[in-house]
Amino acid sequence: MSKEFDMELAELWEACSDKLRNKIVLVNRLEELLVAHGITEKSTILDVAGGFGFPSIDLARRGYQIVYSDGSPGMLQKAIQNADSVQGIGPLFSFQSIGYSFVPWQKYAEFYGSDVWDALICMGNSLPYAASWGQENPDLKKSRELIKETLNQFHRMLTKNGILYVDKQPEAQDQAVEEVGEVEVDGKKLFMTCSFDNDKVNRIRNLTFITRDLKTGQEKQYPSHGYLLLEDELIPLLHEVGFKDVQKHVLEGEIYEGFIAKK
Numbered sequence: 116m117s118k119e120f121d122m123e124l125a126e127l128w129e130a131c132s133d134k135l136r137n138k139i140v141l142v143n144r145l146e147e148l149l150v151a152h153g154i155t156e157k158s159t160i161l162d163v164a165g166g167f168g169f170p171s172i173d174l175a176r177r178g179y180q181i182v183y184s185d186g187s188p189g190m191l192q193k194a195i196q197n198a199d200s201v202q203g204i205g206p207l208f209s210f211q212s213i214g215y216s217f218v219p220w221q222k223y224a225e226f227y228g229s230d231v232w233d234a235l236i237c238m239g240n241s242l243p244y245a246a247s248w249g250q251e252n253p254d255l256k257k258s259r260e261l262i263k264e265t266l267n268q269f270h271r272m273l274t275k276n277g278i279l280y281v282d283k284q285p286e287a288q289d290q291a292v293e294e295v296g297e298v299e300v301d302g303k304k305l306f307m308t309c310s311f312d313n314d315k316v317n318r319i320r321n322l323t324f325i326t327r328d329l330k331t332g333q334e335k336q337y338p339s340h341g342y343l344l345l346e347d348e349l350i351p352l353l354h355e356v357g358f359k360d361v362q363k364h365v366l367e368g369e370i371y372e373g374f375i376a377k378k
């Protein structure tokens with residue numbers, strides 16, 4: 116993947132997420148869920164798909180010890196910018212608790228070791244892209260195997276009774292074209308649309324970001340392909356790698372469907 120494409124994807128995802136999710140409500144509900152499962156300000160939390168810094172920056176602002184991690188250099192760059200811009204606002208905000216790391220999931224266990232984290236967060240429909248994020252023509256044949264290996268590594272890294280929050284696209288979604296609306300990316304005003312086509316037979320999720328430059332009228336498409344991870348596979352996979360007490364939680368403000376699972 117080119118550096119430019121990786122950065123563009125990071126910017127488009129941030130613009131899209133900001134429009135489609137209610138981040139304040141969502142972080143409130145996520146925090147309540149974590150607290151209900153025993154997470155406190157003393158717990159160690161790893162955001163494995165840190166993206167542009169959501170929700171790790173928001174949770175760090177609330178006093179949680181959270182480490183950001185992501186495989187994409189573009190996302191990491193965005194997250195650092197976002198953390199810096201909030202930090203500059205004043206003494207109310209502290210990011211001492213946020214740390215940055217840059218490790219793909221495939222190398223997690225060797226990097227972080229076992230029994231380290233009290234909670235792992237993997238949200239934004241990230242897990243299905245384990246084999247394909249940012250690739251224009253990914254080979255999805257190994258996706259299921261890689262997703263299982265990733266869950267295995269997540270399980271190993273958790274402390275006893277540690278929890279994983281992981282989400283995926285809505286179970287019932289088939290095909291949809293959603294208008295994200297006007298966004299500003301890299302100083303350009305764009306009209307953005309997201310198109311989804313979930314191929315339930317071949318288990319492929321096709322997601323295309325479409326942008327139209329509001330000044331020049333130029334249209335661009337950013338297609339991506341992920342594994343269509345449905346509940347009939349995710350729940351058994353969580354159990355297979357050793358998770359227990361798997362429960363579905365759809366958080367208010369979120370467009371995805373989450374699950375909480377205990378080691």
Ligand SMILES: C[S@@+](CC[C@H](N)C(=O)[O-])C[C@H]1O[C@@H](n2cnc3c(N)ncnc32)[C@H](O)[C@@H]1O
Pocket residue numbers: 128132163164165166167169170185186187190218219220221237238239240241242244245246247248
């Ligand atoms: C759609 S974004 C979600 C980001 C954020 N969690 C959110 O909720 O907005 C998916 C993220 O997963 C990360 N990701 C996907 N596969 C990965 C892998 N194998 N290793 C590390 N990060 C990965 C991508 O780099 C990307 O930042």
